[in-house]
Amino acid sequence: DTGVSQNPRHKITKRGQNVTFRCDPISEHNRLYWYRQTLGQGPEFLTYFQNEAQLEKSRLLSDRFSAERPKGSFSTLEIQRTEQGDSAMYLCASSLGGGAAGANVLTFGAGSRLTVL
Amino acid sequence: RKEVEQDPGPFNVPEGATVAFNCTYSNSASQSFFWYRQDCRKEPKLLMSVYSSGNEDGRFTAQLNRASQYISLLIRDSKLSDSATYLCVVNGKNRDDKIIFGKGTRLHILP
Numbered sequence A: 001d002t003g004v005s006q007n008p009r010h011k012i013t014k015r016g017q018n019v020t021f022r023c024d025p026i027s028e029h030n031r032l033y034w035y036r037q038t039l040g041q042g043p044e045f046l047t048y049f050q051n052e053a054q055l056e057k058s059r060l061l062s063d064r065f066s067a068e069r070p071k072g073s074f075s076t077l078e079i080q081r082t083e084q085g086d087s088a089m090y091l092c093a094s095s096l097g098g099g100a101a102g103a104n105v106l107t108f109g110a111g112s113r114l115t116v117l
Numbered sequence B: 001r002k003e004v005e006q007d008p009g010p011f012n013v014p015e016g017a018t019v020a021f022n023c024t025y026s027n028s029a030s031q032s033f034f035w036y037r038q039d040c041r042k043e044p045k046l047l048m049s050v051y052s053s054g055n056e057d058g059r060f061t062a063q064l065n066r067a068s069q070y071i072s073l074l075i076r077d078s079k080l081s082d083s084a085t086y087l088c089v090v091n092g093k094n095r096d097d098k099i100i101f102g103k104g105t106r107l108h109i110l111p
Helices: none
Strands: A005-007 A010-013 A019-024 A031-037 A044-050 A053-057 A065-068 A075-079 A088-095 A112-116 B004-006 B011-014 B019-025 B033-038 B045-049 B055-057 B060-065 B070-075 B084-091 B099-101 B105-110
Touching: A005 A088, A010 A019, A019 A088, A019 A112, A031 A075, A044 A065, A044 B099, A053 A065, A075 A088, B004 B084, B011 B019, B019 B084, B019 B105, B033 B060, B033 B070, B045 B055, B045 B060, B070 B084
Parallel strands: A010 A112, B011 B105
Antiparallel strands: A005 A019, A019 A075, A031 A044, A031 A088, A044 A053, A065 A075, A088 A112, B004 B019, B019 B070, B033 B045, B033 B084, B055 B060, B060 B070, B084 B099, B084 B105
């Protein structure tokens, strides 16, 4: 197991274009989280999944953002009609979930950096 | 009140000194607490979980105060390699709730 993998690592796009990021979590992890981070700030919660079910989506997230985890394994985060304010690092993390000790310990991927011109 | 609050710093501390950070959280029903470390341009990594009884890992000590709703991190005999951003992390009211990060406290260890 190589940990949490995110692709692409970098994406430069023009305003108005759509972008999609992929996250492959640790295989035995049931929970998958998406966060957004800008310079000097902590990771900001976007959404999370328990297997294929999306449990919560941040109220700060506009309708241009959508995430899926169709088979409970990898996840995609799509941003439609990108804006310059969407420029950020998009971090994916996974955890075991459930009631076991350490269930909420997150393992992060290296992130996908988005630059919107 | 923000869900998780931290002093952003930076804390500029001479090598060998002891430094402590606090973090407050708003949800009294929160169940899980952590400190993560984030190096520049890297992803966050777990430093330590915070247990009700407090816990220690080498030079690092974490404590939880449920009554006042804060957690703390103490670093003794600080090293240059301790320079990083320290993120306070709390889950929501249920064990299955989302996990929220503070904005982080920047620490610079000075030679």
